[in-house]
Amino acid sequence: MKGRVTLKDIAAAAGVSASTVSLVLNGKIGSRVSAATVAKIRDIAENLHYQPDINAQRLKGKALPIIGLVVPNITNYFYSEMTKGIMDAGANAGYNVILLNSENTLQGEQLAAEAFLSVRVAGAIVCGVCEPGTEESVILEELKRAGIPVVKIDRCEWNEKYPRVMIDNYQAAYDSVKCLHRLGHRKIGIIATTWDLGIMNAREQGYQQAMKDLDLEISESMIYRKKSYDLTDEEADEIADDISKHLNRHTAILAIPGDVLAIECIVYWKRHGINVPDDISIMGFDNVYMGSIIEPALTTVDQPKYEMGKGAMELLIKAIEGRSGAKRLVYQYQIIERNSVRNICASE
Amino acid sequence: MKGRVTLKDIAAAAGVSASTVSLVLNGKIGSRVSAATVAKIRDIAENLHYQPDINAQRLKGKALPIIGLVVPNITNYFYSEMTKGIMDAGANAGYNVILLNSENTLQGEQLAAEAFLSVRVAGAIVCGVCEPGTEESVILEELKRAGIPVVKIDRCEWNEKYPRVMIDNYQAAYDSVKCLHRLGHRKIGIIATTWDLGIMNAREQGYQQAMKDLDLEISESMIYRKKSYDLTDEEADEIADDISKHLNRHTAILAIPGDVLAIECIVYWKRHGINVPDDISIMGFDNVYMGSIIEPALTTVDQPKYEMGKGAMELLIKAIEGRSGAKRLVYQYQIIERNSVRNICASE
DNA sequence: TTGTAGGCGTTATCAG
């Protein structure tokens, strides 16, 4: 006794066959079923709280109204906001979301791919892992081979074959440097990563190019690198500490891994008596809610997370339904100037 | 051509029947299939990246390894942390999670219930809505009637029939008042809600009782009520503003709806030149990450969100597998003293 | 040691 109400139950209650019930409930009656029967069936279905079994429907060729989503970590506001956009756009179109955290791990992403394959999701949205290896594309290929459309979001290469949703990370970093420059900064350091991630490389290149174009000098000592993928671990403190020991090297730091790391630095510096932005300026990336709360409020590059999520879902739905969509959706970023960057020009 | 690899494909490739493949892949061979066949089948399955269709498996009576989860809003750190606990515990046991936001809306929860019914999830975890009405239980009853085990989390009554995971909200609020009292506060106000929510009522009663037991006076004017469910809207500012206009009424405020609201107040007060904790002390609920970042750092009641999520999932799995589990899992809260509450005793 | 048959809930096709 599983309690689920099936077509048969309704058929039995209505004294008709299951196929008639199916016809009625799917509205596929060109005035072929008597009005009385229709009413009775609808009524019973309502009373019994009938919900079609989408698994059985899928067996008959209908796509499952479920899509898979992998993000590194749902606990991070950046991804949860994005996820909400995805879910909302999905709900509008009747799609539900199976959510998985990859923990920035190839294995996590592999597990997600397997789950998606098993579930026979209608499509998948992937915010990829950092861990290097060609295997990531292998996983995506697997989904593709199985006929599951994939849309990548945030973490993707500017040029690649998968449909993807992103901002122009290169240009955003470029503009960030220009912003710092406009505020009078000349010695601009960067917290970069060792991650094998297109968007991080793009941001770093944007930084390099901007520095070059502005005739500013870069030395290796101004480039700090985050190795671990966790933005709030001891390594964050180490980097913050390292920077604080060389305050003369730079007046401003661009934290390209994102706001969470920038915030971690600010917190660390505060604890150690280093003033932001007087002793050091810092600029983040992503525009996370916390950045507007912390003191000083964080200057950052806003990514329209929610909208990007929505866009990704809409793109995916197009792909699922066989309509062609864009190969690349580029959203506008926006530099939000707050108080974590000192205006050197003004103060002199 | 859907691309999915099925048992048949493997059978064809191996030159055996589908049932043999099924037997082998399910390990149900008491030395009944030849080692060579086994090896061949395993090999082919591997190469073809075969993943069983769990929808088809479910039709055969096996429970879907998918559970449903409704939370008010995944964007809120409290719920995302909880969600992570649920997902992690689920992953350990092979369960995936379909996530839905209710937006604190009965309709949202209804939609979730319908989705869960359609998907035939193996079980559901519900963090209920605020909106009043008996309908919530109707929805849960619907799931139950369909044989879908339900575990409630965070938002539940102390005494009710559903298995549930929570802290002792009454006692936590009671202890919060005692904490404020110990720090020298006597005029203690509260931000309560108008929501029809057991946990909020419990917290409010805990506050009332503690005040009584400590011989402290309560006047209606010390009780502010949040009506909307959104903790960061204009109403939050209105309440903060209202409080700021009557600083003589109270030296401390207990924000029982949660940290997010408390933080909103602090931000508002800062913008308006009111000092926390010198002009007013405030204490939150939940222990959200942001609370440790904001200045002054927020004194609050920690709920073990991640562990509660894990516990809920483990409870649910027991229910799914027919093993009996606890009816109520009560986790320990912990008062975390930071700097948003002034120590009046020390400063005199 | 392996194959065949039936059925899970649904839908589509074809009879009645």
Add this chain to the structure above:
DNA sequence: CTGATAACGCCTACAA
């Protein structure tokens, strides 16, 4: 107007 029937992919008896 309505009912059988087959099929989707898988699993389990049972038959060979």
